Amino acid sequence: MITRSALIWLSRQEGLKDFATRFRYFRKLTTRFVAGDTIDEVIPIIREINAENCTASFDHLNESVESDIEAGNEVAEYLSILTKIDEQGIRSNVSIKLTQFGLGIDPELAYKNARQVVEEAHRRGNFVRVDMEDSSVTQVTIDIFKRLRAEFGLDNVGIVLQSYLYRTLADAQELVKLPARIRICKGAYLEPPEVAFPAKKDVDANYIKVVQLLLASGVYHGIATHDPKMIDATIDFAMREGIGKETYEFQMLYGVRRDLQRQLSRDGFNMRVYVPYGKHWYPYFMRRLAERPGNIWFVLKNLGKG
Numbered sequence: 001m002i003t004r005s006a007l008i009w010l011s012r013q014e015g016l017k018d019f020a021t022r023f024r025y026f027r028k029l030t031t032r033f034v035a036g037d038t039i040d041e042v043i044p045i046i047r048e049i050n051a052e053n054c055t056a057s058f059d060h061l062n063e064s065v066e067s068d069i070e071a072g073n074e075v076a077e078y079l080s081i082l083t084k085i086d087e088q089g090i091r092s093n094v095s096i097k098l099t100q101f102g103l104g105i106d107p108e109l110a111y112k113n114a115r116q117v118v119e120e121a122h123r124r125g126n127f128v129r130v131d132m133e134d135s136s137v138t139q140v141t142i143d144i145f146k147r148l149r150a151e152f153g154l155d156n157v158g159i160v161l162q163s164y165l166y167r168t169l170a171d172a173q174e175l176v177k178l179p180a181r182i183r184i185c186k187g188a189y190l191e192p193p194e195v196a197f198p199a200k201k202d203v204d205a206n207y208i209k210v211v212q213l214l215l216a217s218g219v220y221h222g223i224a225t226h227d228p229k230m231i232d233a234t235i236d237f238a239m240r241e242g243i244g245k246e247t248y249e250f251q252m253l254y255g256v257r258r259d260l261q262r263q264l265s266r267d268g269f270n271m272r273v274y275v276p277y278g279k280h281w282y283p284y285f286m287r288r289l290a291e292r293p294g295n296i297w298f299v300l301k302n303l304g305k306g
């Protein structure tokens with residue numbers, strides 16, 4: 001049986017990434033999780049999501065870029081997404097990764113690139129979520145986020161924290177004081193026991209602690225999970241504390257638990273769907289398989305259909 005760690009390891013293999021992304025045949029397998037290749041392909045999908053009373057977050061897939069030019073292209077892509085959101089009147093914000101903007105080349109480059117996108121979002125009254133990547137970049141991601149947050153509004157830029165990291169509760173306590181808008185998720189990377197809880201029950205218990213801290217902070221946060229236990233714990237705590245549904249949102253990934261997305265939205269909860277697109281789908285797609293190795297059967301069935 002192929003394990004989560006093996007799949008995450010495969011997600012980082014550059015040779016496989018190049019091989020898989022070169023052939024359009026493989027791209028067909030990813031359609032459940034990757035909404036399209038271009039912004040224009042994704043817009044009708046976001047319209048459908050909006051029609052079900054859910055909002056969205058555009059994610060142009062790319063990470064760990066290796067040149068200034070590629071990082072600059074990512075900025076251009078995001079500026080164009082923000083323009084299209086306004087032109088098309090769709091309800092969506094954007095999610096970015098700092099390694100997509102050159103963090104691996106130079107943190108200052110990543111900051112400047114991210115700043116251009118946040119400035120444009122500020123001008124347009126939109127919002128940029130800085131995704132969180134593996135633990136080697138947690139601190140620098142928080143540092144860059146804080147600079148952006150100091151310059152732009154609470155409602156223009158937010159960050160992500162991962163409940164599998166030991167440090168996250170302390171980070172959340174510090175960041176809510178700014179205040180900052182936080183998306184809490186469990187975490188999708190392969191982390192050693194020196195930095196992250198190895199057992200799922202501890203990741204879940206920490207998730208609930210952070211959710212309670214966030215909900216009690218009075219700031220609008222994102223509760224990103226497909227786990228019904230985490231969702232119930234969030235709703236129970238909010239009800240007990242008299243915290244209104246309008247003061248937070250649930251977030252889920254495109255292609256995962258669409259039934260639950262619809263149900264929560266019908267029950268009057270704010271629901272945002274994270275919608276990835278683009279040619280660089282390989283690491284994202286492999287992390288989704290890792291979260292639920294049963295998804296491999298789904299992929300293999302489609303492979304058979306060719």
Ligand SMILES: Cc1cc2nc3c(=O)[nH]c(=O)nc-3n(C[C@H](O)[C@H](O)[C@H](O)COP(=O)(O)OP(=O)(O)OC[C@H]3O[C@@H](n4cnc5c(N)ncnc54)[C@H](O)[C@@H]3O)c2cc1C
Nearest residue numbers: 131132185186187188224225226227251252253274288291
């Ligand atoms: C909106 C959003 C943004 C995210 N941003 C980040 C980020 O910035 N950084 C980061 O490290 N991680 C991010 N993640 C991923 C996250 O960290 C988890 O890896 C992922 O959400 C799975 O955890 P879970 O809370 O759904 O719970 P789990 O315990 O993993 O899953 C609970 C249940 O959800 C369903 N499920 C979960 N994943 C899948 C899947 N891939 N396919 C099918 N069913 C599934 C299954 O029914 C499963 O039993 C994000 C997740 C979401 C929803």
